[in-house]
Amino acid sequence: MSSTITPIEVGDQGNVVYLVVAQRAVFIDSGHDVDGEVDLLIREWIKAGRPEITEIILTHRHHDHVGGAEKLADATGGLIVCAPLEKCSIEEAIRGASVDRVVKDGELLDLGGVTLEYVHAPGHTMGSLCVFHHDERVLFTGDTILGGSPTTVIPGQGDMSDYLDTLRKLLTFDLSMVAPGHGPIIVDPRRNIETLIEHRLKRETQIFELVCEGFVSIDGLMLKIYPRLDTNLRRNGKMQIEAHLLKLESDGKVEVNEDGRYTPK
Template sequence: MLMNIEDAIAAAPYAEPERVSPLVRRVLAKNPSAFTYLGTGTYIVGSGTVAVIDPGPDDDAHLTAILAATQGETISHILVTHTHRDHSPLAVRLKALTGADVAGCAELVMEDSGPRMDAGFDPTYAPDHVLQDGESVTGPGWTLTAVHTPGHTSNHLCFALEEEKALFSGDHIMGWSTTVVSPPDGDMTAYMASLKKLQSRDETVYYPTHGDPVTNPQKLVRGYIVHRRQRENQILKLLEDGERDIPAMVATMYAMVSKKLHGAAGRSVLAHLLDLENRGSVERAGADTWRLAA
């Protein structure tokens, strides 16, 4: 029987390092929510001299847990997939205590006027080095290579662990839900291209920042692509009957979803419409009204 979310939170191993592979440990932050699932999974890669991926929210207990998990070791790098506040803020304090280099995604802070479906941006993030696509950082026995995967955010990176054919997938691929793509920074065109990019790679396991390891990643990526194409086809079918606004489309497409979530669902519909507009399939008929392209 599947646990409900309350039971899963109660059973989650917060602050206790979990060994997920010979080279990888995970420490789970206690920040469960509708967009973080059980919380932010911070990964520790290597032994002796280690890298920390997505240090998480600025939380005293989580900082203590990371330091305890790496006691007697050297943290050489703090890597960040993107700058949402559940991923990057603790980098500042962890760097101050360890002297580690902060590397990974570019700085990005944006205001989003629409309903939020995830955490806001972190204004404190200040990387020592922005990793370009294909650029690596190394330590004894481990190599982490940046894989540029925009879509969830324009600055999103994944990190490939060469020695284990593993990918730290951040929020691009999550282990419990489809990811959020919310304009203006979230971009469905870029997101779909990033999914196809991962299809061409050969990693055998993904470690998302939220949720369990993904042991059938190619199947899941294909499922993500199919899911997005189904949503796209729903939109096009609705527009066959004439002009529609986003709230009307959401009411039909998400009829079985709580109305409390319809504002956020509208952001996803907008992302799809902008993608379809880029491809010449739809056009704006008004400020919030769309139709099939002539």
């Protein structure tokens, strides 16, 4: 049995929603809560011959991935699914709608000769979910891996240690390509994931060394590491420094006092 994978680009943040069609079909993510975007997804579904949509799989809670879920579910009859840890946040994000089913790590979904596997992928958010297409060996990653830029590990929503563990876990899959939630398809997944791990570990070492040299505050580290970032990127940069410091703290390498000053331990 063959399947088709249709990437559908929506919105102005380069979001990519995927329609995977075999005997039955799924959407992976749902774009924003914007009628025009959902209409575009529905048009692609109609163009594909209105296959039975079993599930609308939400990779994580952010509005650009879940906003259209309810309208898409109403139009296609698909069930809204996500990882257990993300359920509450998603239900908050798509006010009034409910998640129909939560999926286990390693759980399989048979689309009629084509098998998808749910892969829990904590890091960007704690309930992030990837989907592995066994037959094509494609991994759909939401924001866990982006095409063209590193993702953000969001303090309070995600965790840097878990993110690194997730990347190491994804290396154990025999992947032909990564289909991210933003940006282009990644055709050399192994090298890409290894580079992401290296990049994070280098940044962690750099931050630890700077703390040892006396850079005690997040703002001070920010100016040293990202002196030229524009305002939007500064927000992300700051979150990354904080996420690394939280990891260094939980690894017992640094400590933080009541004024938010970091020192080596």
